[in-house]
Amino acid sequence: MSIDVQHITKRFGDFVALDDVSVTIPSGGLTALLGPSGGGKSTLLRVIAGLESADAGSVHIEGTDATRLAPQKRNVGFVFQHYAVFKHLTVARNVAFGLEVRKVPRAQVRQKVHELLELVHLSQFADRMPSQLSGGQRQRMALARALAVEPSVLLLDEPFGALDAKVRKELRDWLRRLHDEVHVTTVFVTHDQEEALEVADEIVVVNGGRVEQVGTPDELYDAPANDFVMGFLGEVT
């Protein structure tokens, strides 16, 4: 089982954002899509999520052909860089949202929200408004909300990008711990080499609309596939 992307091409007008991309992301892992700005990372993630439709190619998610499925039918959870929170709903109601729209019985929703808020250590903030949370706490809330519907895949686009360095590091560890607890297949986008190298089990290096290399952090370091990968990883300070 995996996320299997085959021969995906995505154009915006004449511009080729993804150029015949094929990559297989194993189940149960924590995988980074790493590369410089404009390389096509977000587009690839959005094609996997079904938020962009590709011009060619296929996406299989855990054995199901998702290529033509609507995003809400793909069983994916999504976390964005800029918190997509409902400002007028409490933290608990934000986390409950996906369950409520699916008409999950109330008692079950309450139990699930309770568990998730414990998981991200926000239990004491259940009745607060999102505006009363710090940036890092808000992203933890977003993680809990994405996990609420028990997605088979969790997709995060620069989830820590808007936060300051210290909180970034904290949340990075959070994502790792959360993943090790929940084991959901997780893919996150980052342009930060250190973030990918420290957190991910596997790294997909995306540049110029192509996949340059797929490998563990050690594999990338020990045997960079080409000058681009060597140079890009060499920029780590």
Ligand code: ADP
């Ligand atoms: P990354 O996430 O790696 O920074 P993106 O996937 O966001 O890169 O973008 C890849 C390229 O596609 C960029 O050159 C970007 O300007 C272009 N692009 C992305 N989305 C659109 C869009 N909706 N319309 C036109 N161009 C786009």
Ligand code: MG
């Ligand atoms: Mg991006």
